[in-house]
Amino acid sequence: MLLTRLLQDDRGGQVMLGLLLLVAILVPILNLAVPVDNPLHVSTYTVTLLGKYLTFALLALAVDLVWGYLGILSLGHGAFFALGGYAMGMYLMRQIGERGVYGHPELPDFMVFLNWQELPWYWWGFDSFIFTLLMIGLVPGILAFVFGWLAFRSRVTGVYLSIITQALTYALMLAFFRNEMGFGGNNGLTDFKDILGFDLQADSTRIGLFLASALAVGLGYLSCRAVVLSKLGRVATAIRDAEDRTRFTGYRVDHVMLWIFTFSAILAGIAGALYVPQVGIINPGEFSPLFSIEIVIWVAVGGRATLYGAVVGALLVNYSKTYFTAALPEVWLFALGGLFVLVTLFLPKGIAGLMQMLRRRKEAAA
Numbered sequence: 001m002l003l004t005r006l007l008q009d010d011r012g013g014q015v016m017l018g019l020l021l022l023v024a025i026l027v028p029i030l031n032l033a034v035p036v037d038n039p040l041h042v043s044t045y046t047v048t049l050l051g052k053y054l055t056f057a058l059l060a061l062a063v064d065l066v067w068g069y070l071g072i073l074s075l076g077h078g079a080f081f082a083l084g085g086y087a088m089g090m091y092l093m094r095q096i097g098e099r100g101v102y103g104h105p106e107l108p109d110f111m112v113f114l115n116w117q118e119l120p121w122y123w124w125g126f127d128s129f130i131f132t133l134l135m136i137g138l139v140p141g142i143l144a145f146v147f148g149w150l151a152f153r154s155r156v157t158g159v160y161l162s163i164i165t166q167a168l169t170y171a172l173m174l175a176f177f178r179n180e181m182g183f184g185g186n187n188g189l190t191d192f193k194d195i196l197g198f199d200l201q202a203d204s205t206r207i208g209l210f211l212a213s214a215l216a217v218g219l220g221y222l223s224c225r226a227v228v229l230s231k232l233g234r235v236a237t238a239i240r241d242a243e244d245r246t247r248f249t250g251y252r253v254d255h256v257m258l259w260i261f262t263f264s265a266i267l268a269g270i271a272g273a274l275y276v277p278q279v280g281i282i283n284p285g286e287f288s289p290l291f292s293i294e295i296v297i298w299v300a301v302g303g304r305a306t307l308y309g310a311v312v313g314a315l316l317v318n319y320s321k322t323y324f325t326a327a328l329p330e331v332w333l334f335a336l337g338g339l340f341v342l343v344t345l346f347l348p349k350g351i352a353g354l355m356q357m358l359r360r361r362k363e364a365a366a
Contacts, residue, residue: 006225011359012352013225016308017218023050024214028207044203047210048278053318054213055275058220060298060314061307062267065224067296068305069233070260071240072157076165077268078292079172080140084269085282086176087139089189090123091132092200092277096193109191110184120182129196136273137266144265145258152254152261157243166289173287188283195277206278213274217311220267224307227260236260297340303352312351 007014027050030042059081066072093108102112106119125131147168151161179185198205227233235256238246247253276282285291294317302313317339324332347354 003222006222006229010225010308012306012308012355013221016311017221020214020218024211027210031207032203044206047203047206049322051206051210051213051278052275053315054210054217055271055278056295056298056318057311057314058213058217058271058274059268059295060302060310061217061220061224062264062271063295064299064302064304064307064310065227065267066261066264067299068307068310069228069240070236070257071243072257072261073159073162073296074165074261074264075162075289075292075296076167076169077264077295078289079169079287080144080265080268081272081275082169082172082176082282082284082286083140083143084136084272085276085286086183086189086272087126087132087135087269088273088276089192089282090126091129092192092195093189094123094127095195096191099193100191108184108189110187111182114179116182123182136269140265140269140272141262144262148258148261149254152257155254166292169287169292170289173284173289176284176287184283186284188281188285189276190281190283192277192280200277200280209274209278213278216270216274220270221307221311223267227263228307232256232259294336297336299350300340301343301347301350303350306350306352309350309352316351 007017027042027047030040031044031047034041036043059077062080063074063077066074066077096108098105100109100112102109104112107116111119126135147165151164156164175181176183176188177186183189192200194200195205195209198208200206228236235246235251238251239253239256243253272282272286295314298313298317299310300313301317302311303309317336321332321336324335328335343350349356
């Protein structure tokens with residue numbers, strides 16, 4: 001069976017997927033069936049927060065695939081995440097219609113405010129959910145393909161590639177900040193009403209989005225495992241460990257890097273699309289280079305080249321961020337930087353690597 005083969009010798013992945021399934025079953029029950037005054041009740045706010053964390057987990061999976069198994073330290077995956085988010089945001093804006101502040105049947109409120117006379121051509125089609133789904137994958141995928149084709153053919157690697165990916169996301173951030181781009185400028189896209197006819201503020205819709213995020217993480221994990229266990233994944237690992245030697249043995253290194261990089265970007269775009277309706281806003285801040293660096297920290301904390309470690313790192317760091325930004329907002333960024341330094345020095349393989357080491361010691365002692 002395919003599922004058994006993918007999870008064979010992957011105890012961490014089995015545990016992670018089991019816990020994900022358990023949470024996906026319990027959270028809707030505790031939210032919808034348990035009374036609000038019951039201590040076991042899970043609030044809709046918590047459901048939304050968990051859904052947001054799961055989209056970050058999918059994003060961390062995308063980064064771990066290229067960094068952990070291909071050796072590409074991408075500092076620009078926030079751009080692919082944001083592009084997928086903007087595609088979903090454009091669909092949600094088109095669904096508002098005459099319910100906007102200015103009551104225009106086609107133009108979003110910010111376009112009416114800026115005296116736009118007609119809808120830009122690149123907004124056409126976003127009134128269709130099917131078209132939007134295609135754009136969620138195509139836009140980040142095409143950008144990653146073009147960028148990767150130029151970079152990998154030129155054999156740009158190492159820190160230079162990391163800097164270029166960071167420059168890419170920074171350039172997109174500056175472009176999307178401009179009002180004339182037609183994406184809401186500094187304020188971005190917000191004030192969404194519904195998705196597929198369902199009220200975004202309804203508890204049932206929030207549960208649906210949470211379950212969609214959990215399903216996306218599960219399928220994303222299995223997809224990444226399929227890539228890693230395939231011949232393509234083994235070649236990618238060889239490229240990570242000895243790129244020149246792999247090239248000299250006859251493999252088209254640039255093709256392998258390009259395929260996996262593009263696939264990773266599509267995963268990031270899907271994560272962004274699931275993030276936007278749950279958070280209720282998308283703005284150019286998601287293109288911030290700092291956000292892309294944070295993603296790398298999630299993966300490093302959880303455990304690079306494990307996949308399930310990336311999920312654990314994303315959930316743990318973002319929960320800590322939620323807690324400490326409320327309790328100690330002035331020291332959060334210092335704590336994040338310190339966490340990255342400590343993990344790099346004392347836990348180079350992250351939490352997943354620590355758990356593997358402890359398990360091996362236990363087995364050896366037994």
